Amino acid sequence: xxxxxxxxxxxxxxxxxxxxxxxxxxxxxxxxxxxxxxxxxxxxxxxxxxxxxxxxxxxxxxxxxxxxxxxxxxxxxxxxx
Numbered sequence: 001x002x003x004x005x006x007x008x009x010x011x012x013x014x015x016x017x018x019x020x021x022x023x024x025x026x027x028x029x030x031x032x033x034x035x036x037x038x039x040x041x042x043x044x045x046x047x048x049x050x051x052x053x054x055x056x057x058x059x060x061x062x063x064x065x066x067x068x069x070x071x072x073x074x075x076x077x078x079x080x081x
Contacts (some may be wrong), residue, residue, distance in 0.1 A: 016044045
């Protein structure tokens, strides 16, 4: 059976790539003098990186037979009472 995360993974990446391709139609500039295309390009790269890492983590956890949560991915420990 195909892992659902593997099947769902390309869609956010595709959205981020389309967003980045659209941003490249505008001048990028540099970090000191940002053009109108720099912000959308940075957001799409960040979105793709975060989603890619999270989906990879979920797939890895599914292979190990464990349910992955966002808290596991960023290693947040619950507070002791």
